[in-house]
Amino acid sequence: MSNNEQTAIRFEHVSYSINGKNILYDITGNVPIGKITTIVGPSGTGKSTLFRLSNGLISPDSGKIFVLGKNIEEYDPVSLRKIVALAPQSAPMIEGTVFSNLRLPFDLHGKAFDETEAKKLLHLVNLDPDLLFHDANRLSGGERQKVSIARTLANRPQILLLDEITSSLDPVSQQEIEHLILSINEKYKTTILWITHQMDQAIRVGDFTWMLMDGKLAESGKISELQMSDNVRIQQFIKGETK
Numbered sequence: 001m002s003n004n005e006q007t008a009i010r011f012e013h014v015s016y017s018i019n020g021k022n023i024l025y026d027i028t029g030n031v032p033i034g035k036i037t038t039i040v041g042p043s044g045t046g047k048s049t050l051f052r053l054s055n056g057l058i059s060p061d062s063g064k065i066f067v068l069g070k071n072i073e074e075y076d077p078v079s080l081r082k083i084v085a086l087a088p089q090s091a092p093m094i095e096g097t098v099f100s101n102l103r104l105p106f107d108l109h110g111k112a113f114d115e116t117e118a119k120k121l122l123h124l125v126n127l128d129p130d131l132l133f134h135d136a137n138r139l140s141g142g143e144r145q146k147v148s149i150a151r152t153l154a155n156r157p158q159i160l161l162l163d164e165i166t167s168s169l170d171p172v173s174q175q176e177i178e179h180l181i182l183s184i185n186e187k188y189k190t191t192i193l194w195i196t197h198q199m200d201q202a203i204r205v206g207d208f209t210w211m212l213m214d215g216k217l218a219e220s221g222k223i224s225e226l227q228m229s230d231n232v233r234i235q236q237f238i239k240g241e242t243k
């Protein structure tokens with residue numbers, strides 16, 4: 001591969017099926033390092049599956065995946081997930097305080113964790129340090145999502161996978177989270193892959209966009225390039241005429 005330094009994740013003819021049903025088919029593409037790439041496309045088209053492949057939760061039936069130039073099969077799962085971290089839509093919290101939720105990744109990796117470290121993480125996601133000993137499950141949706149993002153950032157991942165992290169939030173929290181992610185990308189040059197159902201969000205935040213349709217990478221590029229596509233289904237999706 002010629003462009004390792006520029007590529008965070010490379011998919012080479014990646015296919016994945018469940019019980020004989022093709023979920024993803026012959027995906028080839030590069031996710032550029034340090035940029036925000038949004039993943040859009042109709043429901044059930046394989047977007048979350050692409051994420052599970054990217055952090056090694058599942059393996060392709062055929063094809064290869066390279067993370068920072070190295071074949072994903074050569075990573076051990078723990079170090080891979082330190083590099084490629086996933087923030088899910090639901091922002092799941094264990095019972096207990098914000099502090100006990102934030103310490104989870106540290107415990108998992110046998111690393112020391114204290115109040116100073118926890119407050120640094122809250123600061124990173126613009127949350128009030130006074131929230132540290134609040135019940136995590138009583139936070140607002142936006143606050144919970146910020147704690148989830150802080151927890152995902154604990155290992156300073158180079159690649160961040162965001163799976164519809166704002167879809168259940170009110171417009172103000174949604175905007176706050178968008179700003180937060182943009183600032184993390186700018187400050188730490190973290191590569192971001194962001195699944196979103198909202199085309200307007202993809203346009204606002206994405207440097208590049210991948211459009212998945214029927215398990216295939218139908219189009220990829222700058223959103224302005226996708227808007228010029230002569231594929232009618234892509235046009236309809238971008239205009240919000242199909243879901």
Ligand SMILES: Nc1ncnc2c1ncn2[C@@H]1O[C@H](COP(=O)(O)OP(=O)(O)OP(=O)(O)O)[C@@H](O)[C@H]1O
Pocket residue numbers: 018023042043044045046047048049050
């Ligand atoms: N464990 C599984 N067993 C059977 N089918 C599955 C499994 N996981 C995913 N699928 C199927 O694979 C397809 C792709 O699912 P995936 O969640 O990747 O799509 P998606 O594009 O993220 O969808 P959405 O936008 O609705 O979240 C769907 O048809 C789904 O039903």
